Amino acid sequence: MRDYAQAKWDEPLIFEITKAPRKTFSVPFPCDDVIREVGSLEELVPKNMLRHELSIPDLSEVEVIRHFTKLTQMNYGVDLGPYPLGSCTMKYNPKVNEELANLDEVLWIHPYQPEEQVQGALELMYKLEQLLASLTGMHKVTLQPAAGAHGELVGCLIMKAHFKRLGENQRDEILIPDSAHGTNPASAAMCGFRVIEIPSNEEGCVDLEALKAVLSKHTAGLMLTNPNTLGIFEKDVLEIAKMVHEVGGLLYYDGANLQGILGKVRPGDMGFDIVHLNLHKTFSTPHGGGGPGSGPIGVTRELEDYLPVPTIEFDGRKYWLNYDKPYSIGKVKGFYGNFSVMVKAYAYILSMGLRGLIESCEISVLNTNYFMKKAKELKGMSIPYGEKPRKHEVVLSAEKLSRETGVTAMDVAKALIDKGLHPPTIYFPLIVKEALMIEFTDTESRENIDRYFEALKEIVEEAYSNPSLVKERPKKSAVFRLDETKASHPKTMCLSYRMYRKKSP
Numbered sequence: 001m002r003d004y005a006q007a008k009w010d011e012p013l014i015f016e017i018t019k020a021p022r023k024t025f026s027v028p029f030p031c032d033d034v035i036r037e038v039g040s041l042e043e044l045v046p047k048n049m050l051r052h053e054l055s056i057p058d059l060s061e062v063e064v065i066r067h068f069t070k071l072t073q074m075n076y077g078v079d080l081g082p083y084p085l086g087s088c089t090m091k092y093n094p095k096v097n098e099e100l101a102n103l104d105e106v107l108w109i110h111p112y113q114p115e116e117q118v119q120g121a122l123e124l125m126y127k128l129e130q131l132l133a134s135l136t137g138m139h140k141v142t143l144q145p146a147a148g149a150h151g152e153l154v155g156c157l158i159m160k161a162h163f164k165r166l167g168e169n170q171r172d173e174i175l176i177p178d179s180a181h182g183t184n185p186a187s188a189a190m191c192g193f194r195v196i197e198i199p200s201n202e203e204g205c206v207d208l209e210a211l212k213a214v215l216s217k218h219t220a221g222l223m224l225t226n227p228n229t230l231g232i233f234e235k236d237v238l239e240i241a242k243m244v245h246e247v248g249g250l251l252y253y254d255g256a257n258l259q260g261i262l263g264k265v266r267p268g269d270m271g272f273d274i275v276h277l278n279l280h281k282t283f284s285t286p287h288g289g290g291g292p293g294s295g296p297i298g299v300t301r302e303l304e305d306y307l308p309v310p311t312i313e314f315d316g317r318k319y320w321l322n323y324d325k326p327y328s329i330g331k332v333k334g335f336y337g338n339f340s341v342m343v344k345a346y347a348y349i350l351s352m353g354l355r356g357l358i359e360s361c362e363i364s365v366l367n368t369n370y371f372m373k374k375a376k377e378l379k380g381m382s383i384p385y386g387e388k389p390r391k392h393e394v395v396l397s398a399e400k401l402s403r404e405t406g407v408t409a410m411d412v413a414k415a416l417i418d419k420g421l422h423p424p425t426i427y428f429p430l431i432v433k434e435a436l437m438i439e440f441t442d443t444e445s446r447e448n449i450d451r452y453f454e455a456l457k458e459i460v461e462e463a464y465s466n467p468s469l470v471k472e473r474p475k476k477s478a479v480f481r482l483d484e485t486k487a488s489h490p491k492t493m494c495l496s497y498r499m500y501r502k503k504s505p
Helices: 032-038 061-074 095-101 119-136 148-166 183-190 208-214 237-246 255-260 301-306 339-375 399-405 409-418 446-465 467-471 497-503
Strands: 140-142 173-177 194-198 219-225 250-254 274-276 297-299 311-314 319-322 394-397 435-438
Touching: 095 339, 119 140, 119 297, 119 311, 119 319, 119 339, 148 183, 148 219, 148 250, 148 255, 148 274, 148 297, 148 301, 173 183, 173 208, 183 194, 183 219, 194 208, 208 237, 219 237, 237 250, 250 255, 255 339, 297 301, 339 394, 339 446, 399 446, 409 435, 409 446, 409 467, 446 467
Parallel strands: 173 194, 173 219, 219 250, 250 274
Antiparallel strands: 140 297, 274 297, 311 319, 394 435
16 A cells, blocks of 8 residues: 555656556547548558557546646745755746736747738847847847857857958857856857866956966957856956957857846946847746746847848838848747747836846845855855855855865755755856855845755754764655766666666666
8 A cells, every 4th residue: 555645755657657557538539420431540541641559658637637746746946935046046937927928829829920920929029139138238139049058159150150251260269267157168169169268366257367368369259257157246347358359359248147237237338249148047037947948149230240040120110030141140949039938038127127127136136145244154164265245146165064074065955955945056166166156036035045044054063063964865855865976877867767667677
């Protein structure tokens, strides 16, 4: 007999629940009358066009409902509590935006419809592009890229197309700070560039002397996140832009951390030539778990010709799609991007207004610095690169805690799960040992920040009194402590149900 009290945290795969053939429900085949006239389905439909039997579980409706309801109870999301993933800006998503994205006018349009039938959708995208261009100081924006890293790739492709047109094919290097997001070097390498790493100085910012030493006629551009991944604003950004431009290179803005400066200063005014944004971060549309995301790219007037086709244009009477762009890098996404994400972002911007967007920046910065001040009390924790004010996120180091107790950043993260809290980003950026990267967005209250701090404090105290207990956690979650090495090993990794069945005894 199954113990249903335990079953909540021990839910099998839906295929494993099946014990005997059952049907949720059945509906009459729409061609039953025709089949009776013809004689058989095979005579009605050519044999090579018949579908094979689908491999799906045979369960009753109530079994299906109970299974998926239990899975939702085992999950954690921003609707349940703080989700302080540094550099990911997991803010609460207003439900009204979800309702707007589920309107029939949004759900049931089709990208193959003629332009005159989708003027409303084209108008929304066009106006969203204008709003994003205004907020970033760019000339023109494309909404096609499906995520931030996709936007990075598009930005690198634009750089490549630009220098090819100028006949400067020797520009084959992209410069990237050592604190950058891992997708930056990956995107540049995918585009065929050689990646040159720039070290940080003692303040956690780009080392100008190191940058100067590698700038050359081979420099295509510098990819920079500002505020950077330590939550520190690059105070020398104007000088950095000048140095890159003096050698003929371009400056690329990674917009993952735009929340820290939103409405206060624009990347375009700092000297950036290309800007990517994350609608699914800064502009409050859901992300995580594989998407959907949206990573628009904005460019200066000089780079407009290279944007993906089609661009959305307005002639004063109607909106239309322009494919006549001979220098375009081409299409980078099926159709025009992830439209439902755009709808949510557009609704968010309109509902907030400029004052509201500025306040969201101010509150996120305030929350981070409030937490950082409290975090100074945590025994065994430190704040690398000085205790100067941070923007939207702060990175703690558990190096001392690890050295004195054996409890690592990973152990702290696992223990937070037992407190009913989502762990922060850990072991990033790589320039901080035993890093815990924490970002409280504008949608978190002081009480939630206090709760998170108290949980960290309790874990640290337990680490010094009984470290073995911390290293055994979590014990209250749906899944207990994993063998991290085994879980990621190709021989034991299970990426599908079929793989699971094949490897199970």
